[in-house]
Amino acid sequence: MPRSRAAxxxxxxxxxxxxxxxxxxxxxxxxxxxxxxxxxxxxxxxSGATHFLDSPVPEMLELLAExxxxxxxxxxxxxxxxxTTDDDEARTVVGTRIAELVAIGLVQAS
Amino acid sequence: xxxxxxxxxxxxxxxxxPWAGPIAALRRLYAGYPEPxxxxxxxxxxIGPPRPWxxxxxxxxxLEGDHVLPDTVPMALxxxxxxxxxxxxxxxxxxxxxxxxxHAAAVERTGRALILPGHSGSGKSTLAxxxxxxGWRLMADEFVMIxxxxxxxxxxxxxxxxxxxxxxxxxxxxxxxxxxxxHLSGTPKGELRHLRPTAEAxxxxxxxxxxxxxxxxxxxxxxxxxxxxxxxxxxxxxxxxTNYIALGQPGFDRLTEIADTVPAxxxxxxxxxxxxxxxxxxxxxxxL
Numbered sequence: 001m002p003r004s005r006a007a008x009x010x011x012x013x014x015x016x017x018x019x020x021x022x023x024x025x026x027x028x029x030x031x032x033x034x035x036x037x038x039x040x041x042x043x044x045x046x047s048g049a050t051h052f053l054d055s056p057v058p059e060m061l062e063l064l065a066e067x068x069x070x071x072x073x074x075x076x077x078x079x080x081x082x083x084t085t086d087d088d089e090a091r092t093v094v095g096t097r098i099a100e101l102v103a104i105g106l107v108q109a110s
Numbered sequence: 111x112x113x114x115x116x117x118x119x120x121x122x123x124x125x126x127x128p129w130a131g132p133i134a135a136l137r138r139l140y141a142g143y144p145e146p147x148x149x150x151x152x153x154x155x156x157i158g159p160p161r162p163w164x165x166x167x168x169x170x171x172x173l174e175g176d177h178v179l180p181d182t183v184p185m186a187l188x189x190x191x192x193x194x195x196x197x198x199x200x201x202x203x204x205x206x207x208x209x210x211x212x213h214a215a216a217v218e219r220t221g222r223a224l225i226l227p228g229h230s231g232s233g234k235s236t237l238a239x240x241x242x243x244x245g246w247r248l249m250a251d252e253f254v255m256i257x258x259x260x261x262x263x264x265x266x267x268x269x270x271x272x273x274x275x276x277x278x279x280x281x282x283x284x285x286x287x288x289x290x291x292x293h294l295s296g297t298p299k300g301e302l303r304h305l306r307p308t309a310e311a312x313x314x315x316x317x318x319x320x321x322x323x324x325x326x327x328x329x330x331x332x333x334x335x336x337x338x339x340x341x342x343x344x345x346x347x348x349x350x351x352t353n354y355i356a357l358g359q360p361g362f363d364r365l366t367e368i369a370d371t372v373p374a375x376x377x378x379x380x381x382x383x384x385x386x387x388x389x390x391x392x393x394x395x396x397x398l
């Protein structure tokens with residue numbers, strides 16, 4: 001499994017090829033998952049922490065559990081699953097949520 | 111060292127003090143409680159002078175035992191009974207791993223438990239004390255112990271810590287003065303007096319009960335009530351637990367089960383009579 005892949009060049013062909021960060025997760029294998037009031041309650045065994053997750057975070061974790069991905073790829077797949085527009089705003093949301101998930105240990109960057 | 115060995119529900123205490131007075135007061139307060147089974151105490155709770163001269167010179171009692179909190183402020187020896195009660199609480203809060211601890215009072219009727227979580231001042235102790243004198247069995251005043259294997263609430267019928275106006279209210283209702291500890295004034299918690307639970311509550315300290323209803327009281331407001339969602343119930347019970355994080359997955363599994371199956375509500379009340387009426391109405395609706 002490659003640890004990174006070339007991201008699309010968004011600099012009009014002038015920029016160099018950059019290496020995008022790939023994100024992966026041990027969800028749901030190392031977690032207890034419990035639906036509650038439309039949210040997802042997660043007990044993460046490695047950290048011992050409990051998290052309340054609301055959409056689209058559980059869906060993001062499910063997609064990363066299927067296939068590790070970078071922000072671009074994850075945004076594309078998430079928007080396809082949720083039936084929403086794949087645009088810069090979606091990428092911003094995904095990037096922000098991913099940063100939070102990395103911070104709490106539910107997602108690992110490589 | 112003066113000592114008292116005492117069993118309260120699943121906790122077998124070894125309690126010690128270099129002063130005779132606090133132990134004598136505790137012995138009177140817990141008259142009728144059993145000794146640890148086979149004489150084996152597993153939890154040590156002590157008070158002692160923070161400096162050697164504080165045993166005699168303006169004596170002070172620091173909270174000691176199996177576990178200590180470094181920032182705990184010593185108390186004047188005249189509040190030695192309260193210091194013993196506090197270190198008994200502290201040892202359980204910091205050391206217990208068999209049961210999930212929820213900061214709450216609990217009472218039982220027909221084998222089903224009403225749990226009353228709440229911060230200091232919410233009125234949970236007063237309500238539990240009143241219910242415990244009127245057809246309910248008091249199971250807990252400070253910590254509700256939930257067995258992570260069975261989900262049952264196990265009694266931990268410590269003395270009830272009555273504060274301020276609740277003292278005179280309970281004194282009017284209970285004829286037996288021997289059930290009360292001494293008046294303690296000027297404590298960090300205000301005016302305080304301990305109350306021993308009924309003989310029935312002490313005698314049935316090994317009988318668990320199934321959680322049936324969770325009510326969050328709020329004293330000092332006009333009567334009002336509303337339901338508490340499952341997610342809020344889970345969040346508030348974990349916030350009010352001293353050992354949820356330490357227990358890991360068993361604690362998570364048990365609290366999600368409670369959140370899924372036990373109805374919960376919050377209510378505000380201006381006085382005890384109104385509070386008891388609201389509790390009984392909720393219980394009737396829950397079939398409890």
